[in-house]
Amino acid sequence: MKKIFWIFITLLGAFAVGGVAIIRGEHINSLWIVVAGICIYMLGYRFYSAWIAAKVLMVDATRITPAERNNNGRDFVPTNKWIVFGHHFAAIAGPGPLIGPTLAVQFGYLPGALWILVGAVVTGCVQDMMVLFMSMRRDGRSLGQMARDELGPVGGYAAMVGTLMIMIILIAVLGLVVVNAMKHSPWATFTITMTIPTAVLIGLYLRNIRPGRVIEASLLGVSLLLAAVMGGGALHSYPALSNAFDLNGLPLAWCIIAYGMVAAVLPVWLLLAPRDYLSTFLKLGTIGLLMIAVIVVHPELKMPAITQFIDGTGPVFAGKVFPFLFITIACGVISGFHALVASGTTPKLLTSENDVRLVGYGSMVLESCVAIAALIAAALLDPGVYFAINSPAGIVGTLPIDAVAKITNDWHFPVSVDQMQALATQMGETTLFARTGGAPSLAVGMASILSSAFGKGLLAAWYHFAIMFEAVFILTTLDAGTRVGRFMLQDFLGHLWKPMSNTSWYPSILISSALIVAGWGYFLYIGVIDPNGGVNILWPLFGIANQMLAAIALCVVTGVLVKQGKLKYAWITALPLAWLAIVTTSAAYEKIFSSQPRVGFIAAADAMANKLMAGKLPTAQLSIASQLIFNQRLDAVLAAFFTLLLWIIILDTIRVCWRAYTKAPVLPCSETSYVARVM
Numbered sequence: 001m002k003k004i005f006w007i008f009i010t011l012l013g014a015f016a017v018g019g020v021a022i023i024r025g026e027h028i029n030s031l032w033i034v035v036a037g038i039c040i041y042m043l044g045y046r047f048y049s050a051w052i053a054a055k056v057l058m059v060d061a062t063r064i065t066p067a068e069r070n071n072n073g074r075d076f077v078p079t080n081k082w083i084v085f086g087h088h089f090a091a092i093a094g095p096g097p098l099i100g101p102t103l104a105v106q107f108g109y110l111p112g113a114l115w116i117l118v119g120a121v122v123t124g125c126v127q128d129m130m131v132l133f134m135s136m137r138r139d140g141r142s143l144g145q146m147a148r149d150e151l152g153p154v155g156g157y158a159a160m161v162g163t164l165m166i167m168i169i170l171i172a173v174l175g176l177v178v179v180n181a182m183k184h185s186p187w188a189t190f191t192i193t194m195t196i197p198t199a200v201l202i203g204l205y206l207r208n209i210r211p212g213r214v215i216e217a218s219l220l221g222v223s224l225l226l227a228a229v230m231g232g233g234a235l236h237s238y239p240a241l242s243n244a245f246d247l248n249g250l251p252l253a254w255c256i257i258a259y260g261m262v263a264a265v266l267p268v269w270l271l272l273a274p275r276d277y278l279s280t281f282l283k284l285g286t287i288g289l290l291m292i293a294v295i296v297v298h299p300e301l302k303m304p305a306i307t308q309f310i311d312g313t314g315p316v317f318a319g320k321v322f323p324f325l326f327i328t329i330a331c332g333v334i335s336g337f338h339a340l341v342a343s344g345t346t347p348k349l350l351t352s353e354n355d356v357r358l359v360g361y362g363s364m365v366l367e368s369c370v371a372i373a374a375l376i377a378a379a380l381l382d383p384g385v386y387f388a389i390n391s392p393a394g395i396v397g398t399l400p401i402d403a404v405a406k407i408t409n410d411w412h413f414p415v416s417v418d419q420m421q422a423l424a425t426q427m428g429e430t431t432l433f434a435r436t437g438g439a440p441s442l443a444v445g446m447a448s449i450l451s452s453a454f455g456k457g458l459l460a461a462w463y464h465f466a467i468m469f470e471a472v473f474i475l476t477t478l479d480a481g482t483r484v485g486r487f488m489l490q491d492f493l494g495h496l497w498k499p500m501s502n503t504s505w506y507p508s509i510l511i512s513s514a515l516i517v518a519g520w521g522y523f524l525y526i527g528v529i530d531p532n533g534g535v536n537i538l539w540p541l542f543g544i545a546n547q548m549l550a551a552i553a554l555c556v557v558t559g560v561l562v563k564q565g566k567l568k569y570a571w572i573t574a575l576p577l578a579w580l581a582i583v584t585t586s587a588a589y590e591k592i593f594s595s596q597p598r599v600g601f602i603a604a605a606d607a608m609a610n611k612l613m614a615g616k617l618p619t620a621q622l623s624i625a626s627q628l629i630f631n632q633r634l635d636a637v638l639a640a641f642f643t644l645l646l647w648i649i650i651l652d653t654i655r656v657c658w659r660a661y662t663k664a665p666v667l668p669c670s671e672t673s674y675v676a677r678v679m
Contacts, residue, residue: 006046013039020113027300030376033113034294037372041365044121049129049361056561056569057133059353064675066140067349076140079349081358086281088346089363091480092128092338093283096331096546097367098470099177101375102438103539104328105386106316108306109379111325116332116375120368123576124334127550128342129360130557130573135343136350137671142488143343147556147649149670150563155652159552160492162645163340166545167485168516169638170337172523173542174478175256178471179249179528181439186245187232187428188467189252193245194228195472196259196271203274221274222281229465233428249528256478257521263479264486264513265506271479283370286469290373290446293453303379303386308411315391315411316436317539318598323586327543332371334576336549337481338364344484352677377445378438384408384415385423389441393434400433428460443467485516526631529624541635544587548646551580555653562657563669570657581650588643592636601639605632 016036023032053059070076079087104112135141141149144163148156182189202221210216235242247255263271312320317328331337342360350359378386387407388396396403400417408414424432427447432440443466450466451459489512494501500508527538554577561570594600597607611617612625621628659666 006043009039009042013043017114017117020110020117024305027302028109028305029298029300030294030380031298033109033117033372033376034291036113036117037369040117040121041369044125045361045365048121049125049357052126052129052361052572053357056566056572057130057356059133059356060674061352061354062676063353064677065136065350065352066347067351068677069675070139070348075345076348078351081351081355084346084349084355085359085363087349088341088359089366090283090476091341091345092331092335092363093367093370093477096329096335096337097371098374098442098474099438100329100543101332101371102378102442103316103390104325105303105375105378106307106309106314106390107321107325108304108310109301109375110305111310111321112329112375113372115325115329116368116371119333120364120371123579124332124338124368124550125361125364126572127334127553127557127576128338128364129356131339131553132342132347132350132360133353133356134557134560134671136347136353136356139672140347141343141670142484142491143339143553143556144488145491146343146560146670147552150556150559150667151649151652151656152667155555155649155656158645158648158652159556160488162552162642162649163336163549164485164488164492165638166336166549166642167340167481167488168519169523169538169542169545170549171260171478171481171485171516171520172527173538174474174481175253175260175520175524176527176538177439178256178474178478179252179524180436181443181467181471182247182252183249184246185429185464185467186235186242187464188471189245189247190235191228191232191464191468192471192475194231195225195468195475198224198228199271199274203270206274207270217274218281222285225282225468229461229468232464233461250525253521253524253528256524257517259475260478260482260520261513261517264482264517265509282469282472284366286446286466287366287370287373289450289454290377291369293449294373294376297449297452299376299380299449299452301376301379302381303383307383312596312599315387315395318596319540319587319590323583323590324540324543326583327540327547327587329371330543330546330550332368332374334547334550334580336546336551336553337477339550339553340484340488341480344487345480374442377442377449379445380448381441381445382415383413385420385444386441387411387413388415388420389432389435389444390438391434392436396434398434400431403433426459427463429463439467439470443470482513482516482520485520486512489516526627530628530631540587540591541639544584544591544639545642547580547584547587548642551577551584551646552649554580555649559653559656560669563660563666567661577650581646584646585643588639591639601632601636605629605636608632 013036016032016039019032020036067076067078071078101112101116131143134146138146144160147159182192198221202217205217205220235245310321312318346359384407388403391403396406400420404415404417420432424430427444443463446466447459447462450462490501490508493512499505502508523538554573558570558573558577561573590599591601595603597604608625608629617625656666
């Protein structure tokens, strides 16, 4: 019966994927994609992850873990596997699985759907599980530390510098998405703000007030999160309070920067762990509701399978479907940021090696489900509505009538001013034009599905619930990312001054946290002041950096496999590594050398400089023009630098693998010695 069941799942999945790829009608039903995803994820987790865990990694539940060996009550804490699953999922599930698929829908639903369905189970899930396992076998060492220990000083220090700089770019984009979601939305700003004291309260509740009462704390926390959504909806009755939460992008950016600093220095039990745990209820509950709603409502996808923008002329972001689709949809398929979390906080919490498969592979499967849900929510919108929300004013014009004319007449996706105003009113917003970043359009799509299934009279509440859902996703990744970045910087600075490597020494904590926050805070600032919404300037760099980081992680894992005599299994990570090397190098080349101002960083800087000299820039841009020009050129330098580091690490990995294959001396494996657990 088991064999018959899995044969059925295999055939059903193949039929559904074939339908998604082949059907070309007026519209396709979203159930095709849902069924395809469920079948593929079930097969990947049941068979592929189990085979890797047993045959390649050889997990050993009798072996002591770093959480048990180094338990200090602060960073190394033995934790229940389901809480670790929640923490890890909340930490990795940032903007990528939500925003990436939403932005990539400008190419049509088909390219993104195929990349998510096929790519996750053989690339991202494998990376996450293997990095987590190898970090746990090395006392929870960071990715940069493992690269230095396993590859040597050249590849190791290149990886340490690269991962630290890439981390700064990643966190900046997380903050930018949150800022764009909260900008001039008192309801959203109030709701997201209230999640912070809620998390602190639950942390104190579990540690001091009612220790161990997880169910009580969970019910209290979820109730307070829902109350925050309802409270935000009542703000309009109190104009003074509503105005206090009605903020521009720049003040919100400063608030996010301050939050990042506080989150990085507080003990993990006070804010990070309870927030991640609570947000997991919110995330899992929302995704569960969304999937149920999709099945009940089974909406048709109104976006075409493929649009004319695959040629690189898209308004949401510029660039052709190859390579830019594969860097835009990152976290829902494979993400380098996950490798930092898997070698950061998570390996310091696990109590058994058996949990690696659930936490590493399983969390990524769940995140890919989120990406599929986000793609469906974005693709069910009328294309005209989708492009009206996501196209920046710099592309379609500052006036709604100009935007409507361009979208309807030039791009042939009908939309009207009245239609957009009615939609904004339904969502409890003043306008939805040029709400770039992907979060608002995703929230509109989610609200449409959820209200159709669970009450149309609550459309505005569902919209702002979706905004909170997205922001909580992102903020949990932002604070976890800042903390991981702090660990990485402390390790790096420890080579210059030994006390800085002590992760529990408060001067080291404060200095390293301030440096990390200052780094990503600068890039958040330049994204906020960008007249094109920041997405076109930062998201491609985010995607390139993120996928390069994944390639670095796969280099380390591949090198370890070969050194351990597992050459016959090296293809598991070497093939995804080769693909990412091609994609990221191609994307970086386009962003540096393209002559199109909307694609190339240097071309964009030169075009703006020429307009500035000719006096053709709008008055609003004159005061920030010099900074925008500098930032575009800085992005070009960073893209080139990241590419150089990646290829240094790849070549060093090839060197180590060849020496190991030919039995030449290599650095010894840094895996800790076996110590039995006390059962």
